[in-house]
Amino acid sequence: MRLSPRHPRYRSLVVRAGLAEAHRQGIIVPEGLIAHGRGEAFDYLLGERTSPSARRAERVAAEWLLAARRPVLSVNGNVAALAAREVAALARAVPGLAVEVNLFHRTPARARRIADQLRRAGVRSVLGVRPTAKIGRLPSDRALVDRRGIYAADVCLVPLEDGDRAEALRTRGQRVIAIDLNPLSRTSRVADLPIVDELTRALTEIAREARRVRRSGRRPRLRPFPADRTRAEALREIGRVLSRAAARSRRPRRRA
């Protein structure tokens, strides 16, 4: 397909073409493509920018990851396809951050391909290709984890997560940081720290803040986070974007 940079939706068309390619390579499953479309719609409704409240959430997330004893970043096919480089940058910015492949639709080959993709992007060590433990109460392959990774983590960063697993982690007493563009999703509601922002923007900002905290020398803390308020602010933001769009949105005149 030829993509013109002058197309009004050029950027999202490029991302979509990349995802279709990742799908052909066996990294993304069909359900992952549908999930991406849902995210796209919400990002569109959020004005395709990081809101002030999302930025605050990303900064607290950076502190939590730095303050954690065993922080883990969980990676699925969509995350690897959309943000392998950002994952690598975050792993560099947060010493001790484990990166673990965790899939709803798992096959050994797919897990290996995703790990390869992450390594090529610069992630040094990737867990989860051969699971060594199991989380209870989870019917999907999401339950299969690494004993040194998600199983033992005190803080889990789970981008593009499903609600069942977010809930299972929380039930185990693990702190869940979610990145999910839908502020009403079960994942966002269950998370201790819901980040309502697009994946690459969120990971980049978390990494930037982690570098800032480390340079400053101040001690990171697991400080409290107002999850409900943050989600309510995201909903208000969508309301504002819709009102502005409604005011602007007039029907173009029929061309002669």
Next chain:
Amino acid sequence: MRLSPRHPRYRSLVVRAGLAEAHRQGIIVPEGLIAHGRGEAFDYLLGERTSPSARRAERVAAEWLLAARRPVLSVNGNVAALAAREVAALARAVPGLAVEVNLFHRTPARARRIADQLRRAGVRSVLGVRPTAKIGRLPSDRALVDRRGIYAADVCLVPLEDGDRAEALRTRGQRVIAIDLNPLSRTSRVADLPIVDELTRALTEIAREARRVRRSGRRPRLRPFPADRTRAEALREIGRVLSRAAARSRRPRRRA
């Protein structure tokens, strides 16, 4: 994958599994799966129900199709996968409605598979498998049409359309009825009659109204339609759903 009917999103999970299957059969392209996800998000924001203003639009659409000299329903991969039966029912309810396959990502094999799917669902005659005409100013395969179908139509029903083609049809002086869950999309803004509703609900309601009008014996007219007002009502509906969701949406308590 096992799907439990008790899952909070059971219905959309079933639809997604069906689309993934249609993708494996070569009916839906990866880009179509992403587009479905976008639609899902908007349907969710519209409360997954037909709003009163969408219902009014569907009733006017039925009249337009009955009043047209050459009405055409354009079908792409997503439409065939999601609503082949509803397409067949509408073709029965509107005598003279041509059904034409029209694809952004066209291959002869894919066009044939989609036509087969429609015939299996009960559509008697399917145009567009071997295009016989071309619409100007359209860079994609969408330009390839049937001389007796979209090319000559006075009223085109285009579900799940792209903005470029909706605009090209309108520029040619054809009346465009769109079915698109995003009231802000270019397709919705360009359409003479934008229906902001989920595909199967919309097609079912249009067919029901067409049968009603024909039974009543009254003469259908191409009566005027307030497109901008309808889209504005859809935006207000989303606003209402969001406010209600925000009020309801509290964080569940951590389980013991």
